[in-house]
Amino acid sequence: MRNRNNEFLIWALIVLVVVILWFILRDKLKWVTTDTTTPRTTAKTATEQTRSYSGTSTHSGTGTATSFSVPHLLGEKPVFVQITATSNDAGNYDHVEADTKLITVFYKVAPPEGVNNVTFNWFASL
CATH class of the missing domain: 1.20.5 (Single alpha-helices involved in coiled-coils or other helix-helix interfaces)
Known part of the structure; x- marks a missing residue:
């Protein structure tokens, strides 16, 4: 016992x-995640494959824009998305949504105005 x-x-x-x-x-690490893409295909079985894309996204804050979008190139809604802020101004995002074409990062408070001051790495897969 x-x-x-x-x-x-x-x-x-x-x-x-x-x-x-x-x-x-x-x-x-926020689950769900623009400009640079790296296609990857990982063979699981003869009939099942996982497609994924990843990249780095750079945006210029306007002080009023509360969302930034990135094309994920999968052609359908991702099953898994991850985003990692790589700049201080990108770090306080509220949530992330994805549809069949885009990953969109939403902020409750807009990042400050700046040139290329909102950057993040993203990953999306089926």
Whole structure:
């Protein structure tokens, strides 16, 4: 009986660590993610393939624009999208949406006016 209690405690500790790490990292990596694209195809099986594109997007803030869009080139709505801000002005985005053509990054407060001051890396896959 003692071994089962120890096993349970170990698993509970592992789950707790994973949950804590998720809470810490979730703001660093926003799931759902413009100008430069790199096509990638990874063969899974003879009938199943995953297509993905990734790139770096650079925009100039206007002080009033609260969204920036990037074409993902997949031809259909991505199943997975990730965006990582690479400039300070790009970092405080609210959420990201994707449709069959674009990934759009939304801000509650517009990034400040500047030249090429809103940059982020993005990844999208089917």
